């Protein structure tokens with residue numbers, strides 16, 4: 001693909017987003033948040049692909065995945081007024097359906113279309129599927145890192161404003177009470193990711209997001225996470241118990257190991 005293709009996709013994306021805005025202030029806040037998120041994920045993607053010295057046509061493909069990864073959020077919100085996939089629809093699958101139905105990618109070679117669609121389809125899965133295609137796996141890992149890095153930003157900003165000014169759909173409707181679930185915390189302390197189905201409170205959701213550290217694939221992602229201080233910012237919103245203090249040190253150490261250690265096999 002070329003720069004020209006990317007320009008076309010960017011203007012298609014803007015037009016598509018605009019078509020969902022209504023006069024409702026709450027809807028505007030929720031949709032704007034996803035547009036902003038997309039912009040930041042594209043930026044994260046450019047940074048990571050530059051750091052791994054990806055060739056430029058592949059970099060454009062990666063940016064297209066970033067641009068369209070959450071396209072399904074717009075029809076999802078418009079129909080169900082929620083970003084909670086469990087009570088509506090899988091926004092990743094919906095996104096691939098939108099792209100196919102609208103024929104957005106039709107100017108690209110078939111193999112590039114496939115990479116974009118598959119990477120979008122699995123961007124929100126608990127883990128990437130076991131596939132042999134190294135190129136495909138690389139793009140899947142890239143979008144998962146670029147996306148996670150920005151979900152942390154969204155959450156840090158969400159928690160920093162008074163509850164009444166928050167974009168309502170971000171917290172998935174989970175209660176913001178000073179409690180978290182022990183099973184979610186124990187997952188993190190055994191270096192495993194938590195899953196959406198375990199969440200009972202907003203603090204559980206924050207813990208689940210912290211568990212994504214274990215799913216990061218590129219050294220740059222750990223560097224950006226550290227630079228932007230998301231870990232400390234999110235932990236500071238949780239109850240200050242001894243167990244949370246322990247978790248904070250544990251995660252900090254994991255991040256530092258991945259910044260200082262030898263590049264992992266994912267750092268192609």
Ligand SMILES: [Fe+2]
Nearest residue numbers: 069070123124
């Ligand atoms: Fe997403």
